[in-house]
Amino acid sequence: xxxxxPAEIAKIAHLARLDVPxxxxxxxxxxVTRILTWIEQLNEVDVSYVAxxxxxxxxxxxxxxxxxxxxxxxxxxxSNAPEQAADFFSVPRAVE
Amino acid sequence: MSYVQGxxxxxERVIGLEVHAQVTxxxxxxxxxxxxxxxxxxTQVSSVDAAFPGMLPVLNxxxxxxxxxxxxxxxxxxxxxxxxxxxxxxxxxxxxxxQISQFQHPIVGKGELxxxxxxxxxxxxxxxxxxxxxxxxxxLHDQGDHATFVDLNRSGIALMEIVSxxxxxxxxxxxxxxKKLRAILRCLGTCDGxxxxxxxxCDVNLSMRRVGVTTLGTRCEIKNVNSIRFVAQAIEYxxxxxxxxxxxxxxxxxxxxxxxxxxGETRSMRSKxxxxxxRYFPDPDLLPLTLDPAWVETIRQSLPELPDAKKARxxxxxxxxxxxxxxxxxxxxxxxxxEEVAKGREARLVTTWVTVELFGALNRLGVGIxxxxxxxxxxxxxxxxxxxxxxSGRLAKDVFAVMLETGQAxxxxxxxxxxxxxxxxxxxxxxxxxxxxxxxxxxxEYKAGKDKLFGFFVGQVMKxxxxxxxxxxxxxxxxKGLGVG
Numbered sequence: 001x002x003x004x005x006p007a008e009i010a011k012i013a014h015l016a017r018l019d020v021p022x023x024x025x026x027x028x029x030x031x032v033t034r035i036l037t038w039i040e041q042l043n044e045v046d047v048s049y050v051a052x053x054x055x056x057x058x059x060x061x062x063x064x065x066x067x068x069x070x071x072x073x074x075x076x077x078x079s080n081a082p083e084q085a086a087d088f089f090s091v092p093r094a095v096e
Numbered sequence: 097m098s099y100v101q102g103x104x105x106x107x108e109r110v111i112g113l114e115v116h117a118q119v120t121x122x123x124x125x126x127x128x129x130x131x132x133x134x135x136x137x138x139t140q141v142s143s144v145d146a147a148f149p150g151m152l153p154v155l156n157x158x159x160x161x162x163x164x165x166x167x168x169x170x171x172x173x174x175x176x177x178x179x180x181x182x183x184x185x186x187x188x189x190x191x192x193x194x195q196i197s198q199f200q201h202p203i204v205g206k207g208e209l210x211x212x213x214x215x216x217x218x219x220x221x222x223x224x225x226x227x228x229x230x231x232x233x234x235x236l237h238d239q240g241d242h243a244t245f246v247d248l249n250r251s252g253i254a255l256m257e258i259v260s261x262x263x264x265x266x267x268x269x270x271x272x273x274x275k276k277l278r279a280i281l282r283c284l285g286t287c288d289g290x291x292x293x294x295x296x297x298c299d300v301n302l303s304m305r306r307v308g309v310t311t312l313g314t315r316c317e318i319k320n321v322n323s324i325r326f327v328a329q330a331i332e333y334x335x336x337x338x339x340x341x342x343x344x345x346x347x348x349x350x351x352x353x354x355x356x357x358x359x360g361e362t363r364s365m366r367s368k369x370x371x372x373x374x375r376y377f378p379d380p381d382l383l384p385l386t387l388d389p390a391w392v393e394t395i396r397q398s399l400p401e402l403p404d405a406k407k408a409r410x411x412x413x414x415x416x417x418x419x420x421x422x423x424x425x426x427x428x429x430x431x432x433x434x435e436e437v438a439k440g441r442e443a444r445l446v447t448t449w450v451t452v453e454l455f456g457a458l459n460r461l462g463v464g465i466x467x468x469x470x471x472x473x474x475x476x477x478x479x480x481x482x483x484x485x486x487x488s489g490r491l492a493k494d495v496f497a498v499m500l501e502t503g504q505a506x507x508x509x510x511x512x513x514x515x516x517x518x519x520x521x522x523x524x525x526x527x528x529x530x531x532x533x534x535x536x537x538x539x540x541e542y543k544a545g546k547d548k549l550f551g552f553f554v555g556q557v558m559k560x561x562x563x564x565x566x567x568x569x570x571x572x573x574x575x576k577g578l579g580v581g
Binding site: 011015017054055059060061062063064065066067068069070072074077078080083085086087088089090091092093094095 | 121122123127128129130135136137138139140141142143146148154155156157158159160179184186187188235236237239242243244245246247248373375378382383384385386
């Protein structure tokens, strides 16, 4: 496993919207590299003859009929929103 | 083939389209919330759509059927196993933090679609794939001062993303592609195709290359192109922009650009660039979707006659021109209307009355054929009154106008308003004699060689009979009266 760089950690952190301060990035890079190296032991197993397994249970995907089953309670849906205005979720402005 | 003329030579446009078509269904792709357009904000949101913790998606069988039906209508490969994956990005109108979509294993693979061009030719355009995915919610940026308001009614509604091969070469071809795709979707009943309501949205991928070059240039993706007219405008603008950059020695940056219909230009969406790392992975909440081949076959058997097949039939059965046929088959309801009127009647006459008189009237009223004040039965009755001589073409147009206004049957209008054309020879002879006596000076001029006056006499007879005289009979009797018959 090639060691992750602090720049890669910064990018991954940004994509996941995690705040990893610059002075911690080198340390986190080392930790994540060690975790990935450990997981890479799995590559030692030959799986070339095994089909990818989506789920250990041999079940088909469950489907539902096309029916409206929700009554659309706007109060309940908005009840956990930190901010709301006029029946909308209100969030910090998302365009420049 | 149309090219873009630059300063240094000719350039070819290479265009591929991604169309997002909202699946016609009562409920959402993975939840039981309603999909009806125009509801009050956040009233059609389930806890799945709002991504409450622990909520699990359950796939809507009918949405799957609609995707299969669309794939079959595009003569595409149906993949009996497909996989839902998570496309990860953060935006306020995507509460899950990911969109459930299909990536490596879409439900529908390669297909094709024939586009009809203005010169009467058609061309086959490749379809790369069709996959099912969730729509996002709607963000309103201009309501609060420093806030974005989010309405999740659209969140989780099923979309079909239909991707074309980069086979299109002009704005005209791209517009023809969207028109044909829309007609097929509407015919299949899998998407209502309403671009104003956002049921059909289009992203344009465009790159330029010098004529003769066979490799692809760097492309830009133009988002937010939401009418067929804007598709054409956005392509012309972006093609000119790219040629300008390339001819000045610059390079095209692969990026997403936004179409601004008010300004008629595309512009860079810088903020979204780094969000392109979507880190797809199979959604652990959903197993692979497997289809029973017998079920797919049942859907295939239930397909309606598609626009291309219907057009060919209209040309061969009714003797219509390909152009008239393509106009009539563009909407299933119009084709059905035409066929009802054409039953046992002269098809070309029916075509003219439907495409010229009726379409003209409906356009003026701003209604579709479904809401036509004149039914197919009533229009047929009007044409019968022309065929049996009760009405002249001119009177038929008058009766048509009254039908449009009152919704009354043509037979009743003819009786009540006395619009029956005068075919009584004696009555017409008397009217002609009166006209000739009253215009004795004109008769003398006519006999002295002023042939043009014949039209004047016809006009006078028509006027004195209130427009009801049979024109052929007037011509015949007038010639006789003037001694030239």
